[in-house]
Amino acid sequence: MNLLFAILLLLSGAVLPPLTIRLGRAACAWTAAAINAGALLLMAAPLVQVFRGNTVEASWSWLPQAGFDILLRLDGLAVLFVLLILGMGLLIILYAHYYLAAHEPAGRFYGLLLLFMGSMLGIVLADHLLLLLVFWEMTSLSSFLLISFWHHRPEARCGARMALAVTGTGGLAMLAGFLLLAHITGSSRISVILAAGDIIRGHPLYAPTLLLILLGAFTKSAQFPFHFWLPQAMAAPTPVSAYLHSATMVKAGVFLLARLFPALAGTDLWFFVVGGTGLATLLFGAYTALFQHDLKGLLAYSTISHLGLIILLFGIDSPLAAVAGLFHIINHATFKASLFMAAGIIDHETGTRDMRLINGLAKYMPYTATLAMVAASAMAGVPLLNGFLSKEMFFAETLHLGILGSASRLLPAAATLAGIFAVAYSARFVHDVFFNGEPVNLPRYPPHDPPRYMMIPAALLAGVCLVVGILPAHTVAPTLNLAANGMLGGPPPQYSLALWHGLTTPFLMSLVALFGGIILYSLRHNLFAFHRRLAFAPDARALFWIAIERLIEIARVATSILENGSLQRYAALLLFAALAAVAIPSIPGNAPLTGPLPLSPIDPLTLLGALVMMTAAVTTLLWHRRRLQALIAFSVVGLVAALAFVRFSAPDLALTQLSVEVVTIMLLLLALFFLPQQDRAESSPLRRSRDLLLALGLGAGAGLLTWGILTRPFQSISGYYMANSLPGGGGANVVNVILVDFRGFDTLGEITVLAAAAIGIFALLHNLCLPPGPDSYGKRFWSDERHPLVLALSTRFLLPLALLVSIFLFLRGHHAPGGGFIAGLVTAIALILQYMASGIAWTRRRWHLHYHPVIACGILLAAATGAGSWLVGRPFLTSAFGHFHLPLLGDIELASAMLFDLGVYLSVVGVVLLILATLGKLTGRCAEARRSS
Amino acid sequence: MEAVAALTVAVLVACGVYLALRGRTFPVVLGLSLLSYAVNLFLFLTGRLVTGAPPLAGGSAPTADPLPQALVLTAIVIGFGMTAFVVILSLRARGELGNDHVDGKGEKT
Numbered sequence A: 001m002n003l004l005f006a007i008l009l010l011l012s013g014a015v016l017p018p019l020t021i022r023l024g025r026a027a028c029a030w031t032a033a034a035i036n037a038g039a040l041l042l043m044a045a046p047l048v049q050v051f052r053g054n055t056v057e058a059s060w061s062w063l064p065q066a067g068f069d070i071l072l073r074l075d076g077l078a079v080l081f082v083l084l085i086l087g088m089g090l091l092i093i094l095y096a097h098y099y100l101a102a103h104e105p106a107g108r109f110y111g112l113l114l115l116f117m118g119s120m121l122g123i124v125l126a127d128h129l130l131l132l133l134v135f136w137e138m139t140s141l142s143s144f145l146l147i148s149f150w151h152h153r154p155e156a157r158c159g160a161r162m163a164l165a166v167t168g169t170g171g172l173a174m175l176a177g178f179l180l181l182a183h184i185t186g187s188s189r190i191s192v193i194l195a196a197g198d199i200i201r202g203h204p205l206y207a208p209t210l211l212l213i214l215l216g217a218f219t220k221s222a223q224f225p226f227h228f229w230l231p232q233a234m235a236a237p238t239p240v241s242a243y244l245h246s247a248t249m250v251k252a253g254v255f256l257l258a259r260l261f262p263a264l265a266g267t268d269l270w271f272f273v274v275g276g277t278g279l280a281t282l283l284f285g286a287y288t289a290l291f292q293h294d295l296k297g298l299l300a301y302s303t304i305s306h307l308g309l310i311i312l313l314f315g316i317d318s319p320l321a322a323v324a325g326l327f328h329i330i331n332h333a334t335f336k337a338s339l340f341m342a343a344g345i346i347d348h349e350t351g352t353r354d355m356r357l358i359n360g361l362a363k364y365m366p367y368t369a370t371l372a373m374v375a376a377s378a379m380a381g382v383p384l385l386n387g388f389l390s391k392e393m394f395f396a397e398t399l400h401l402g403i404l405g406s407a408s409r410l411l412p413a414a415a416t417l418a419g420i421f422a423v424a425y426s427a428r429f430v431h432d433v434f435f436n437g438e439p440v441n442l443p444r445y446p447p448h449d450p451p452r453y454m455m456i457p458a459a460l461l462a463g464v465c466l467v468v469g470i471l472p473a474h475t476v477a478p479t480l481n482l483a484a485n486g487m488l489g490g491p492p493p494q495y496s497l498a499l500w501h502g503l504t505t506p507f508l509m510s511l512v513a514l515f516g517g518i519i520l521y522s523l524r525h526n527l528f529a530f531h532r533r534l535a536f537a538p539d540a541r542a543l544f545w546i547a548i549e550r551l552i553e554i555a556r557v558a559t560s561i562l563e564n565g566s567l568q569r570y571a572a573l574l575l576f577a578a579l580a581a582v583a584i585p586s587i588p589g590n591a592p593l594t595g596p597l598p599l600s601p602i603d604p605l606t607l608l609g610a611l612v613m614m615t616a617a618v619t620t621l622l623w624h625r626r627r628l629q630a631l632i633a634f635s636v637v638g639l640v641a642a643l644a645f646v647r648f649s650a651p652d653l654a655l656t657q658l659s660v661e662v663v664t665i666m667l668l669l670l671a672l673f674f675l676p677q678q679d680r681a682e683s684s685p686l687r688r689s690r691d692l693l694l695a696l697g698l699g700a701g702a703g704l705l706t707w708g709i710l711t712r713p714f715q716s717i718s719g720y721y722m723a724n725s726l727p728g729g730g731g732a733n734v735v736n737v738i739l740v741d742f743r744g745f746d747t748l749g750e751i752t753v754l755a756a757a758a759i760g761i762f763a764l765l766h767n768l769c770l771p772p773g774p775d776s777y778g779k780r781f782w783s784d785e786r787h788p789l790v791l792a793l794s795t796r797f798l799l800p801l802a803l804l805v806s807i808f809l810f811l812r813g814h815h816a817p818g819g820g821f822i823a824g825l826v827t828a829i830a831l832i833l834q835y836m837a838s839g840i841a842w843t844r845r846r847w848h849l850h851y852h853p854v855i856a857c858g859i860l861l862a863a864a865t866g867a868g869s870w871l872v873g874r875p876f877l878t879s880a881f882g883h884f885h886l887p888l889l890g891d892i893e894l895a896s897a898m899l900f901d902l903g904v905y906l907s908v909v910g911v912v913l914l915i916l917a918t919l920g921k922l923t924g925r926c927a928e929a930r931r932s933s
Numbered sequence B: 001m002e003a004v005a006a007l008t009v010a011v012l013v014a015c016g017v018y019l020a021l022r023g024r025t026f027p028v029v030l031g032l033s034l035l036s037y038a039v040n041l042f043l044f045l046t047g048r049l050v051t052g053a054p055p056l057a058g059g060s061a062p063t064a065d066p067l068p069q070a071l072v073l074t075a076i077v078i079g080f081g082m083t084a085f086v087v088i089l090s091l092r093a094r095g096e097l098g099n100d101h102v103d104g105k106g107e108k109t
Helices: A003-012 A015-023 A024-052 A078-099 A106-125 A129-147 A154-185 A188-195 A197-202 A206-220 A228-235 A239-248 A251-259 A268-290 A293-317 A319-350 A367-382 A385-399 A406-436 A452-470 A477-488 A505-522 A524-534 A538-563 A565-588 A604-622 A627-647 A651-673 A686-712 A718-729 A733-742 A742-767 A789-812 A821-837 A840-846 A851-871 A896-932 B002-020 B025-045 B066-097
Strands: A056-065 A068-076 A883-885 A890-894
Touching: A003 A024, A003 A056, A003 A068, A003 A106, A003 A789, A015 A024, A015 A106, A024 A056, A024 A068, A024 A078, A024 A106, A024 A206, A024 A477, A056 B002, A068 A106, A078 A106, A078 A239, A078 A251, A078 A319, A078 A477, A078 A627, A106 A129, A106 A251, A129 A188, A129 A206, A129 A228, A129 A239, A129 A251, A154 A188, A154 A206, A154 A228, A197 A206, A206 A406, A228 A239, A228 A293, A228 A686, A239 A293, A239 A319, A239 A733, A239 A789, A251 A293, A251 A319, A251 A651, A268 A293, A268 A406, A268 A524, A293 A319, A293 A385, A293 A406, A293 B002, A319 A367, A319 A385, A319 A452, A367 A385, A367 A406, A367 A452, A385 A406, A385 A452, A385 A505, A406 A505, A452 A840, A505 A524, A565 A686, A565 B002, A604 A627, A604 A840, A604 B002, A604 B025, A651 A733, A651 A821, A651 A896, A651 B025, A651 B066, A686 B025, A718 A733, A718 B066, A733 A742, A733 A821, A733 A896, A733 B066, A742 A851, A742 A896, A742 B066, A789 A821, A789 A896, A821 A840, A821 A896, A821 B066, A840 A896, A851 A896, A890 A896, A896 B066, B002 B025, B025 B066
Parallel strands: none
Antiparallel strands: A056 A068, A883 A890
8 A cells, every 4th residue: 555655645745845835945845845755755665575575565445347457566577666666756856956046836746746746656656557558648747847947938838848759649549559459358457468479479469469559658858850859849948858858757658668567578570660769869859969059958858868778678578688788777877967067067167068168167066067977977888887787788788689690789789879979079078068178258257166065966876886887786687686676576687786707799889879979179279160061950949949840730721621610511521421331331231222011002081181291391392492482382391291191090180280380380480570581592502402312312211201100010118108197197198108107217307498589589679770671582462451450459359269279278287188298389379379369469458478487487386286296205206196076066186297398388388478479579679779870 | 199190290290391491581490380280299108098088187097198289389389479579589580681582593573
């Protein structure tokens, strides 16, 4: 459990420094250090366990059904990284306290640093692929935030964005690789996957899996050609560069390769891709580093080169090379972090990082110079320092390579060449900065050594370089052995960590690199001139920005094609997509279109009805530019639909359709008053034929679908409703009982939607003043007679009759066709007819009713009926019914569902009247507006 | 009879789609309404063609399937709400934009 607590301590502790900064900068730094030390303390017991030869595991059940648990595991490999992360973290916190200026937000800095530390610890401890990925992305995010710490600087923002884009893309590729890996092995648990190496390597998906995971690792570890983000990330404060971008985060990719080494390594593909990338990065980084004028730029390219070296060692794919790679991880972390700290000190004291300005600092800052020289010598691979040992192991490994055949001589040569460049840029770091004449135009002059405590971290690291370099067997050997054991999944082969192995080939290669490098550096003026003329290199950074711009351009073009502001095009695209979505899967068509059911005979009356309906629909289409005629044809469709419902045993539907049809046509007629009556051909012939094809395709699809359904037998769930309608719902009209009882909740939702539509319409019509539709395309033929007498009088007689019918329909709805919806529509039509026949003013004089409260009452009544069942301890909308005997009327049944239906009735009446009356008032309002203006 | 029903749905859908793709609001409203008729009919037909047996409980003879009917009943009412909203929206659009083109880009009317 300590493993989990250590991670949680760091992650949750990240909020403390921003709080404690109010107590002063020292308190803030102490808090961060205490949290870091606390995590180290928590890890102490598990670490000791591992050194005794055990593996510590911790698990926390999270989503066991999805195979996702928090699984942590501390083995030898993880120990190495835990020590690196937590140990280096303490030094960085101390260093940063002196590095950050007093006015800079140290609280935020330490918070982010702890966040990063926790995430990084999570990566190395995770025993679950997805957990690892989550922590991996968290390091990318905290790195993004730390690079952009000085967010007022454009280069910091650019660098942060680039780092996030590159490592984030890699992370996505890695996720895909992880999913494939989990698919191959059937488990996301890393310890299970490591044991399944043979299955993975033999699987046909091995190559894509490997390449995707490598993409993640290479982007994170800044391997060529994804290296370009690392130099840009140097815009971060130097403690960040020292910690994230040399010692820990960029090692995450390397760690991943080491972690999955037993599962993925051991194939030619691994050798050529990993080894090849490593070699290219090693040479490219070493060469480029020499020509940097920026102190941190030189270190960044050197870091790229050293990461390439480690990757190359892992690519060589022998146990000894793996040991050498692990050893170099330790060594590189120590000397490079120390060099970054020195570079930060120099930047801090002189105000610049340009090596053309900084010269001869040795006499101004002797202590810093000494430390930097020790670390730089380690970087160059000078004997007595740790860099020498791992580099010699590297040289030795390049010699024993059979796989390349006759080309195997090239690898030692390339390695030596990279060694020469490493010595040359190390020499430049030392000579150019600390000697080589006097400083030029320093922003701060004279420079001097920083406070003693700022140098302590760098000094400690330089000391480690020296001690490990002289006494490797007594210092680093146990940890290295443990790490190699963890990485290889077994005891590593025999090797000797010693300064002197005799006059061997690797030693000679080291000597060649040393002297070659010094000679190269002394020839630097010619070399710089040569490099300037060269200037061919396609700058990866520029390519990245071009790619980003191109991407934005493509997105813009795609957007303008898909979203050009034309609703017609959107609708066409949507319908086309719908057609394709249904048509493409049905093309292979295994099942026959026609089902086994026998066809029912055609009777002439129904056929006639269908013909009328189809003719009316086609007529609507043909006449759509003469709108009144089109509307009349359209109304026929709805009326025949009502007849069809009667014909096929749906009396409720027929009643509803009939009344809705009346209301709809009235509404459309009213609306047409405000729209042009006629219309010219709008679309081009091309568009019309396109639309026609689309319409025919969709029509055919819908028809075939209907045919397929109608000719097949089916199993309905309606048996339950039929059986329980009378005993459970107290009604014989099953459709109505479904609406108000079985599916009452749906109905409540539906009347709410209706109410929302009505309120929306009310809002749309608010303050709208429209002139009547223009008659520019033809003659207006609205009648001048506003309220025909015959109509007015007959509707007044009809009103009580209609209301009586609606009450009748409402009351009988539970047992026979009818119900709240239909009754509401009939009432609404009866009232609307009064408006139409006698005018708004006349009607308003007789009853002045606001319809909003009617709608509200309806919905509240329905909801309250439903909630009422809570009072008797039943679920929402449970209905009750009983039979009562009333004098005169006899035995009647009352059901609570009837109250619910009353709610439906009220809201339907309110909605229809609100819509139509508000629209109707539009004519009068405009006349008033015209009069007043 | 099944073929006639399927053909009717097909014609309604085709006419509805063509009208819904027009450039002026009024035909679009008509097209959408035709489409909703077609969809209602289609949903209703999933209960198959049953004649002379309305879904009333209590009898012993098999009746039409009540479930699609209940679905379509609310669909008809909601369809009215939708049509009303769209048509009023087109009025408002004419008021705001000065014409009745769906993109608001036509000449002023």
